[in-house]
Each structure stands twice: as C-alpha cells, then as structure tokens.
Amino acid sequence: MSTHEYFMRLALDEAKKAQDIDEVPVGAVIVKDGIVISKAFNTRETSKDATCHAEITAIKKACKALGGWRLIGCEMYVTLEPCLMCSGAILQSRIEKLYIGTMDPKAGAAGSVLNVFEDYWFHHKCEIKVGILQEECSTILKDFFKRKRYKKD
Amino acid sequence: MSTHEYFMRLALDEAKKAQDIDEVPVGAVIVKDGIVISKAFNTRETSKDATCHAEITAIKKACKALGGWRLIGCEMYVTLEPCLMCSGAILQSRIEKLYIGTMDPKAGAAGSVLNVFEDYWFHHKCEIKVGILQEECSTILKDFFKRKRYKKD
Numbered sequence: 001m002s003t004h005e006y007f008m009r010l011a012l013d014e015a016k017k018a019q020d021i022d023e024v025p026v027g028a029v030i031v032k033d034g035i036v037i038s039k040a041f042n043t044r045e046t047s048k049d050a051t052c053h054a055e056i057t058a059i060k061k062a063c064k065a066l067g068g069w070r071l072i073g074c075e076m077y078v079t080l081e082p083c084l085m086c087s088g089a090i091l092q093s094r095i096e097k098l099y100i101g102t103m104d105p106k107a108g109a110a111g112s113v114l115n116v117f118e119d120y121w122f123h124h125k126c127e128i129k130v131g132i133l134q135e136e137c138s139t140i141l142k143d144f145f146k147r148k149r150y151k152k153d
Numbered sequence: 154m155s156t157h158e159y160f161m162r163l164a165l166d167e168a169k170k171a172q173d174i175d176e177v178p179v180g181a182v183i184v185k186d187g188i189v190i191s192k193a194f195n196t197r198e199t200s201k202d203a204t205c206h207a208e209i210t211a212i213k214k215a216c217k218a219l220g221g222w223r224l225i226g227c228e229m230y231v232t233l234e235p236c237l238m239c240s241g242a243i244l245q246s247r248i249e250k251l252y253i254g255t256m257d258p259k260a261g262a263a264g265s266v267l268n269v270f271e272d273y274w275f276h277h278k279c280e281i282k283v284g285i286l287q288e289e290c291s292t293i294l295k296d297f298f299k300r301k302r303y304k305k306d
Contacts, residue, residue, distance in 0.1 A: 088236055123260060
C-alpha cells in the first residue's frame with residue numbers, strides 16, 4: 001500500500017463514520033510532514049449546518065491543531081472531489097496538495113463543473129492528484145444512494 | 154434610505170467591528186422576510202481559522218437560528234464581493250439573493266476573477282445585485298489597507 005493509499009484509507013474510514021449516521025459518506029484527512037493533524041466527515045444533516053462538509057470541518061480542526069489559519073506544508077486527502085465552497089476553503093487555508101478519491105460530475109470544482117485549481121489565478125496554488133483508491137471512494141457513495149432510493153420505493 | 158441600503162448599513166456596522174479588532178473590514182447580514190436572522194464580521198486572524206470570513210460565520214449563525222442547513226427564502230447583504238469559498242457556501246446554503254457592496258477584483262467569485270453565480274450550472278441558483286452603498290463599502294477597506302501600509306513604512 002502506497003503512502004497516498006494509506007492516508008486515503010483513513011479518509012475512507014471517516015466516510016464510513018458519515019455513512020453510519022446516514023450522512024452522504026465523504027471523509028477528509030489533513031497531513032503535515034507525514035503526520036495526520038485532522039480527520040473529519042460530512043455532517044451536514046446532523047449538524048444542521050450547510051458548511052459542515054468533511055473538508056471544512058477538517059480545515060477548522062487543522063487550524064486549531066496548528067494554532068493559525070495558514071495550513072502551510074499541509075496536504076488534504078478527500079474521498080470525493082470538493083465542491084466550490086470546499087475548494088475555496090482549501091485555497092483560503094493555503095493547503096499545498098490535494099489528493100482526491102473519486103470525481104463528482106455534478107458539483108465538483110476541481111475538474112468536473114469547473115477547475116478552480118487550474119483555470120483561474122488566485123492568491124494561492126494547490127496541486128491536485130485524482131484517483132487514489134478511486135473504486136472504493138466511488139462505491140461507498142453509489143451504495144449509499146442506492147440504499148436511499150431503495151428505501152424511497 | 155432604501156431597504157437594501159438599510160440592511161447594507163447593518164453589514165457595514167459589522168465591517169466596522171472587524172476593523173476595530175484589526176481584521177480586514179468585511180461584514181455580512183442575512184435577512185428572511187424582512188427580519189435580520191444573523192450578522193457577522195470577518196475574524197480570520199483572531200479566530201486563527203481560515204474559514205472565518207464574515208459570510209461563513211453569518212451562514213453558520215443563520216442555520217442555527219432557523220434550525221436547518223437550507224436557508225430558503227434568505228437574502229445576504231455583504232460589504233465585499235465573496236471569495237470562492239463564501240460564494241460556494243452561499244450556493245450550498247440555498248441563499249436566494251445576494252446583495253454586494255463593492256467588488257473584489259483580486260479574489261471575487263461573483264463577477265471579478267470568475268462568476269460562479271452566472272457562468273456555471275450548480276444545484277442551486279442565487280440572484281446577485283452589486284453596488285449597494287458601494288462607496289462606503291469600498292472606502293472602509295481602502296482606509297484599512299492604507300493604515301496598514303502606513304504602519305509598515
């Protein structure tokens with residue numbers, strides 16, 4: 001297992017925690033110098049808060065852990081391509097590298113609907129790499145929505 | 154004074170609170186059915202948290218006030234054009250109308266660097282109107298950065 005796979009597996013474990021409480025299963029992990037400094041999962045429904053995506057919560061926890069808003073030298077592993085809000089937060093917090101599990105064709109802002117990391121000039125750049133444990137990151141989401149549809153019928 | 158000016162003045166009062174604690178002076182107010190449900194100002198430095206822009210804090214407070222993550226029927230007044238993160242949060246939270254004081258040519262995502270409200274198709278649409286109390290919203294920022302530069306010299 002590569003280092004990238006190791007950290008993405010931790011992000012997947014977070015996604016499973018979201019799944020367990022009936023939240024869309026997305027997880028994120030922030031790493032600095034090979035050490036995990038924060039982990040989080042999506043809690044939009046249970047928190048009743050539109051900003052509580054996995055990435056935002058992970059960034060808030062990482063800022064707390066490092067004692068400042070600049071996450072210099074930090075890398076994020078996230079199971080699903082970030083939305084616009086989370087992509088913006090990644091740039092705002094100065095995260096340097098972003099590893100994505102699977103893409104989100106409907107709402108992703110790192111190459112799907114648009115690519116804020118490559119197509120625009122912002123104050124900060126963040127390198128992205130897509131497809132770490134892609135199949136598992138995609139399957140957990142597909143299974144979640146399949147069960148949701150099944151319950152509805 | 155028009156209704157829009159009235160609410161933007163409240164947002165400007167928030168911006169002044171940011172200025173008083175040496176934060177970049179940006180303020181935001183969320184209104185539903187003519188009633189203010191949340192007010193906030195930028196506290197990125199004092200909170201040591203990259204996500205603590207005025208708009209994100211105002212959205213979090215509004216979700217709490219309404220008891221859910223969907224800010225249906227809500228309007229935001231913000232003194233400065235939102236960045237990517239905040240524009241994404243505005244779309245995520247389903248805010249229906251956005252009133253902007255002044256534009257941010259360097260980082261704005263509502264028409265400056267890009268326009269996420271008009272040029273892309275997301276799950277939600279939000280109407281925008283620019284230029285409410287434009288001069289005052291711009292002046293408070295210009296004066297802030299002028300003082301900052303003066304202190305440095």
